[in-house]
């Protein structure tokens with residue numbers, strides 16, 4: 001039996017952080033990574049533009065016969081996952097910031113995300129939402145030299161010292177340690193473990209025999225070689 005084929009799709013290099021997490025926690029699967037780097041960032045685009053980009057890219061991904069597609073992007077997951085799931089016959093999973101479960105107690109909880117993602121959470125009472133309009137683009141453009149990014153510029157309006165910090169964009173995970181140093185939260189969250197749980201459940205239902213072979217990872221699309229380079233030279237060294 002062939003190993004399950006899991007296709008990850010992000011606007012660019014951000015989804016490599018999710019690939020890293022899934023790769024560390026699963027074995028015996030094949031990952032295909034697709035980044036739409038030429039159109040990145042997605043987070044400031046209109047819903048209609050994101051919808052049309054997602055539809056075209058899913059048509060492309062469908063030619064690889066994926067067992068499952070994962071939107072390795074909070075923006076795509078929140079903006080288009082429901083609609084796209086109805087249009088394609090393979091399952092689509094997403095990555096979502098774990099907001100609701102953190103809103104139960106009287107804590108200062110801060111969400112950092114793209115513009116589009118922030119709109120979904122702006123009405124959550126007690127949640128401090130900070131859309132960072134240019135950080136994902138800055139990470140995308142400096143993926144090979146992340147230390148050049150001036151985080152002070154992006155985070156200057158956010159008061160440090162919070163109970164919970166939620167990183168609601170997969171690009172931000174490439175600078176997780178630096179953001180934490182800056183904002184000094186007690187705890188940091190992101191959507192990756194939730195995605196892993198959903199994926200593990202899905203793989204269990206497929207009833208593919210569990211094996212402990214090394215995962216295969218392939219990079220696909222126009223930016224395959226760039227994403228592969230970032231994967232090997234930057235992301236694989238980051239403990240996420």
Ligand code: DGL
Pocket residue numbers: 010011012014015040041042043044072073074075076114117136137168169170171
């Ligand atoms: N990495 C994506 C996210 O999680 C998209 C960032 C962007 O392209 O703006 O939202």
